[in-house]
Amino acid sequence: MxxxxxxxxxxxxxxxxxxxxPQLASRTRVLLLQHPSEVNHALNTARLAALGLTNAQLVVGEVFEDLATLLNPPGYRARLLFPGDDAQLIVADVVGEQDLPLLLVVPDGTWRKARKLLHLNPLLAQLPRVTLPEGAVSRYRLRKAPGPGALSTLEAIVQALEIxxxxTSFTPLLRSFEALIEGQIEAMGADTYLKNHGHKS
Structure with a gap:
């Protein structure tokens, strides 16, 4: 049952x-494009981000038929939060009243699945890219990161918005995330957690 x-x-x-x-307002609009394999994942941090931000939207799929509409909401300029050779370091969005706020487009999935989303959706791949500063430390503790500075989707969004x-402080978004992690550790038991994850910082 x-x-x-x-x-x-x-x-x-x-x-x-x-x-x-929380219910946090932001000038930046966040569009989360989630690979279907993440929907039922126990650690679905994209959903937590979408619920915690009043100016956010979560769309699930592999090929997004209405992508042109999603990427062009009136009054915003779209940027893809994803590393790349031509990605610009994200900086404070110090803008005048005439400048449009950002639509921050965030693919959600493993790195392989996120790259697949870009491959299957050329409009997405063509967006100007922004990336986070190096040296971020994830609070994830349950997934082996592909490299230093790899963050969960929620953590990446929080860091981007804080910059x-x-x-505005967006750290209240992390409260549910940390409770989620603690719950998963509790469910697997301390011995199992230490055996599989305890040696990782």
Missing amino acids: SRAQCPRCMRPQSHCLCELI LEPA
Whole structure:
């Protein structure tokens, strides 16, 4: 028999995270394009980001038929948050009243799946890219990162928004994320966690 699930955060009712999810406003609009393989993942941080930001949208798929519309909401200029040779380091979005705020487009999936999203959606791959400064430390603790500075989707969004909008704190978004991690560690048991993850910093 399956456990009752919260329809909002998609967690078991006994581990619902909704009380920890803030409602934060941002000038930047966040568009999350989630690979279908991530939807039912226990650590679905993109969903937490979409729930915690009032100016965010989560779309699931591999090929997005309405991508041109998604990437061109009135009053925004789109940038893809993804590394690349031509990616520009993300900086504070110090803009005048005449300048358009950013639409930050964030592919969500493993690196391989995220690259596949770009391959299958040429409009996405053609967007100007921005990337985060090096040296970020993930709080993930449960997935082996492909390299130093690799962050979960939620952490990457928080860091990007903190840079873009330094007058606002977006760290409350991480409360539900940290509770999610603690719950997963508790579920697997301390011995299993230490055996599989304890030696990693």
